[in-house]
Amino acid sequence: MNATLAQEACSPGTEPLATPAIANLHSIHVVVLVVSLLVSASAAMIALGAWRATRNEQAGGPHALLSIGEGRSRFMALAGLLTSAGFFIGTLFSIPAVLFVPAC
Template sequence: PGGALLILFGLLGAAAAWVLQTEIGETLAAQACFPHRTPLAAPQWSWLMPVLNVISVVALLVGVAGAWISWRSWRVSRDAHPDPVAAISDTAPGRTRFLAMAGLILSLLFVVGLVATGLAVVLVSPCSTWR
């Protein structure tokens, strides 16, 4: 239901979005707040916070899309019945159902991470120290 690429997106989309959100955000914040190893009280770029907020929203949308695709794949595959005469293949309904459920669980976990990281962007200054 939906093909292998959609199932793969359901499995890895939210995780990839979270990794990209944290890596891009940390890289931008490090360059804006600690240029030449000198800490600043505020970011040197006025556009940093809006960009970090946009990255957070886009990443959250990708994560929710991964969860939705996984949920949809699971709903479609749970009603499918395997053909008892057909040979075992990579697209067996049971395997698809399992991958869709695994994708749904992973996506929901990473959506929680995306929300937490997005809240950190809003609530904590990128130039604050974590000591």
């Protein structure tokens, strides 16, 4: 989202601009980052709750669950947890770009 926003603000036409065409672009970037972190952290907490709720879904280890096809909701909770954690970490890695790289 931030890259698209910066691209539109710095190159709205065919020629790149020296300063962003959108006022307070840096503040908008920070708000987008904070909202992204909050959404991904909330999704991770929801997935963690689902992971804990399905703890006693089916007896047996992971190999047994794979062979009999049980534990789908636990698997989906784990997938949600890993995905939201990945988005959270990815968003953390984009913070230095917003803080230290000029918009245009």
